Amino acid sequence: MSKMANLEKNLYDDFGNNEPIIIKEIDSENRYDMDKDSFRKYLSRLHEEDKIERFDNGIYYFATLNQYFNEKSKLSENKVIEKKYIRDDNVVYGYITGYSFVNYLGLTTQVPQVIEIVTGKISKSMTENFSTSYKLKKTRVTITKDNYKFLQVLDLLTDYMPLIEVDIRVVKDKVFNYLKGIKLTDTEIKKILIAYPAKTSKSIFTAGFDEIVYSLKKENDNVSISE
Numbered sequence: 001m002s003k004m005a006n007l008e009k010n011l012y013d014d015f016g017n018n019e020p021i022i023i024k025e026i027d028s029e030n031r032y033d034m035d036k037d038s039f040r041k042y043l044s045r046l047h048e049e050d051k052i053e054r055f056d057n058g059i060y061y062f063a064t065l066n067q068y069f070n071e072k073s074k075l076s077e078n079k080v081i082e083k084k085y086i087r088d089d090n091v092v093y094g095y096i097t098g099y100s101f102v103n104y105l106g107l108t109t110q111v112p113q114v115i116e117i118v119t120g121k122i123s124k125s126m127t128e129n130f131s132t133s134y135k136l137k138k139t140r141v142t143i144t145k146d147n148y149k150f151l152q153v154l155d156l157l158t159d160y161m162p163l164i165e166v167d168i169r170v171v172k173d174k175v176f177n178y179l180k181g182i183k184l185t186d187t188e189i190k191k192i193l194i195a196y197p198a199k200t201s202k203s204i205f206t207a208g209f210d211e212i213v214y215s216l217k218k219e220n221d222n223v224s225i226s227e
Contacts, residue, residue, distance in 0.1 A: 147182075
C-alpha cells in the first residue's frame with residue numbers, strides 16, 4: 001500500500017464520514033508519521049484525486065454520496081466551528097455566549113446575527129465568517145466540561161443582563177435549572193471569580209444569584225464571595 005493510500009485509510013479510520021479534518025489541530029508526526037508540511041501536501045493530493053473534499057483552507061472531510069441526486073454531502077459549518085473552538089468529543093475548550101446563550105435560556109426573543117464564542121483556542125479576539133459570522137473571544141480562565149456552564153452564566157451577569165426581556169425571578173429559575181448537576185470546589189469557584197471584574201461579584205449579590213453560586217460547591221467546601 002502506498003504512503004498516500006495508507007494515510008487515506010488511517011484518516012478514514014480516525015474520522016469517518018462528514019467529520020472535519022483540521023490540519024492545524026492534528027499532531028501528524030505522532031499520528032501519521034509525517035511532518036506538517038508533508039501532511040498538508042498529501043491531503044491536498046487526496047483532494048485533487050477526489051478522495052476527500054475541502055471545506056476551507058486546511059479543513060477537509062470524507063463526503064458521502066447521495067445516489068439518488070448523485071451529489072456529495074456538504075460538511076456542516078456547525079461541526080467545523082464546534083471542533084475548532086468549542087469541543088472535541090468530551091474535551092471542552094469553548095462555549096457559546098452573548099445573545100445566542102441568552103436566547104437559548106429563553107430570556108430574549110431576539111435572534112443574533114453574529115454568534116459569540118469564548119474559546120481557549122485563540123490568543124486574541126477575532127472573527128470568522130462562513131455563512132454565519134462568529135465573534136471569537138479569548139477566555140479568562142481554562143475552560144473545562146465541568147466549568148463552562150458556570151462561565152456562561154458569569155458572562156451573562158457581567159455583560160449581557162441588558163439583553164434580558166423577562167423578570168429577574170424567571171432568570172434565576174432558568175439559570176438554576178441550567179446549572180443543575182454542576183459541582184465545583186471552593187478553590188475552583190474562587191479562581192474563576194477572581195478572573196472576572198468586580199462588577200460580576202456585585203451582580204451576583206444585587207441580582208440575588210449568590211445562593212445559586214453556593215449551590216455549585218462540592219460537599220464540605222465553603223464558598224466565600226467578596227463584593
